[in-house]
Amino acid sequence: MPTYARQAVTFERGEGAWLWDTDGNRYLDALAGIAVCNLGHSHPAVHQALSEQSRTLIHTSNLYGVPLQERLADQLCHLSGMDNVFFCNSGTEANEAAIKIARKFGHGKGVECPIVVSMNKSFHGRTLGALSATGNPKVKQGFEPLLAGFIHVDYDDMATLTTLVESNASIVAILVEPVQGEGGVNMPSPHYLNDIRALCDRHDLLMMVDEIQTGIGRTGQFLAYQHNDILPDVCTLAKALGNGVPIGACLSHGKAAAVLTAGNHGSTFGGNPLACSAALAVLHELSSTDLIAEARRKGQQIHDRLAHSLADNRHVVTIRHKGLMIGIELDTPCSTLVAQALEKNLLINVTADNVIRLLPPLIIDDEQIAFLTDTLSSLIHTHFAN
Ligand SMILES: Cc1ncc(COP(=O)(O)O)c(C=O)c1O
Known part of the structure; x- marks a missing residue:
């Protein structure tokens, strides 16, 4: 039944924070299957x-x-x-x-x-x-x-x-x-x-x-x-x-x-x-790991990087986070960003029309955090210019 408005991509393999589509392209999953794959894919x-x-x-x-x-x-x-x-x-x-x-x-x-x-x-x-x-x-x-x-x-x-x-x-x-x-x-x-x-x-x-x-x-x-x-x-x-x-x-x-x-x-x-x-x-x-404590540090890191790179964008109302549950509220509907991020090999979500929601896996590493925050800020600056 057509109960889902799906994105135009099909994944066939996952490892950690990465997913690969049927054409072999790699994506960073900053949504973790909607807060499901906290340990990453195929743990x-x-x-x-x-x-x-x-x-x-x-x-x-x-x-x-x-x-x-x-x-x-x-x-x-x-x-x-x-x-x-x-x-x-x-x-x-x-x-x-x-x-x-x-x-x-x-x-x-x-x-x-x-x-x-x-x-x-x-x-x-x-x-x-x-x-x-x-x-x-x-x-x-x-x-x-x-x-x-x-x-x-x-x-x-x-x-x-x-x-x-x-x-x-x-x-x-x-x-x-x-x-x-x-x-x-x-x-x-x-x-x-x-x-x-x-x-x-x-x-x-x-x-x-x-x-x-x-x-x-x-x-x-x-x-x-x-x-x-x-x-x-x-x-x-x-x-x-x-x-x-x-x-x-x-x-x-x-x-x-x-x-x-x-x-x-x-x-x-x-x-x-x-x-x-x-x-x-x-x-x-x-x-047996420090992943839960790391969620606090990584959430802060993502928040701080985004707060820095988006500081001068007037459409960004606020950036909220608790650990690795992160919301970037814009002053305007922004669900088009989901498909735009997909084109840049990044999976994100928009909820309540104007809040970009990030729920990355707890195992996300520094390099992936840099890719996530750089790609997302650049998308926001491009599509929601001052
Ligand atoms: C807070 C909360 N409660 C309940 C649900 C429903 O869970 P499920 O989709 O597994 O039925 C969700 C799903 O998004 C949720 O976020």
Whole structure:
């Protein structure tokens, strides 16, 4: 079905931060499959894990014990501070699990029609529950009736959120991205997540953090909420967890961890041995290298190089970054830059019409950073001249 407006290029091979198209041309991937291939393409540890596991056992279903799933859950809980994990196959499914936890939690305390508050400009996925939580009317249009039980408020607007929670006893959870990815690489004020945590504590609400784009080292911590030194009640993961192998996870803590019981939720493929072997290889690689700390340094380096080279361009409004999640906001729509960058062998993305989004792999090196920043600044100067 024509659900994607694809670029005119087809890739057949990848290694590290590079991709090769069917004509043998090489491109620098500054998008990492939309924050998925954080370790770069065809990572040897992931390849080896998949190859060994596919020789041993690929799938048995969740009717039986799955030792690799248990090991992965233990490691995720250790790294996140959470208590338990439900495995699925994508980000949107991880958020569906979170929404179900919120609703059952609400019913458990006698709320008849539980409401989840999420943010304007948020993106949580394309299935109907996650789409209903999403705060972007453009992606929802045509799919009404959406699910009831969601209220949206502006991102980083603590005053409105507080007033809403204080006036509506049906609210049971707040769902938030630590940095809004699809919405334009929007960074909240430094204390935003701490303030939401405190609000949830005061009103016995679940704090649910969507780390699908920000997680697995992307922002310079394993999870972005760790910059704020808090623990949410629910955290959703997918994308980079399998470095390209489909796997999603909904982690929960404390009172949220006891909500779902046998028969409440399920997935045929979720957490199968093959997907878990890839995710375990990813976690091993991240914990045995300094890639996460390097994401902070490299993100700063990219930011500084761009800030320097674009300083005199009046169309550049601001450059935002948290680790290797980088947004360059222009004062005008700029999606044409994607095809122009492709012609210069560089893969980038534009989101929210006027924000160039960079999500390079954590393994990007200095030479590749120079190519990325030089090529991109020159494109911006050429196509958005003062
Ligand atoms: C923050 C966030 N949540 C959820 C999703 C949906 O994930 P998936 O496409 O794996 O369903 C995305 C995808 O872009 C995302 O960025």
